[in-house]
Amino acid sequence: MRVMKMICTECLAIATIRKTNRKHPQLADVYCSCTNVECGHSFVMTVSFSHTLSPSALKGQGRVKELIDAMPEQDREKALEFLLQAKKRA
Numbered sequence: 001m002r003v004m005k006m007i008c009t010e011c012l013a014i015a016t017i018r019k020t021n022r023k024h025p026q027l028a029d030v031y032c033s034c035t036n037v038e039c040g041h042s043f044v045m046t047v048s049f050s051h052t053l054s055p056s057a058l059k060g061q062g063r064v065k066e067l068i069d070a071m072p073e074q075d076r077e078k079a080l081e082f083l084l085q086a087k088k089r090a
């Protein structure tokens with residue numbers, strides 16, 4: 001797995017991530033410090049979600065299956081009743 005590398009905006013040396021302030025699942029402020037001792041620049045980068053390349057397996061059916069798998073046996077019976085009732089209404 002590749003790890004994202006931050007580059008100092010002043011001297012282009014590798015910067016260390018000191019802190020991540022996650023504002024939203026798709027947006028974070030990343031606090032960085034330059035590793036070049038002669039530079040010493042500390043700065044904040046914004047990392048944001050851009051677009052999906054392959055959809056999550058947890059969307060739609062995957063999410064429902066995950067929920068059902070996590071349910072105790074007796075709750076599954078109850079859930080089945082709810083689903084059958086909902087199907088009748090539709």
Ligand SMILES: [Zn+2]
Nearest residue numbers: 008011034039
């Ligand atoms: Zn630097």
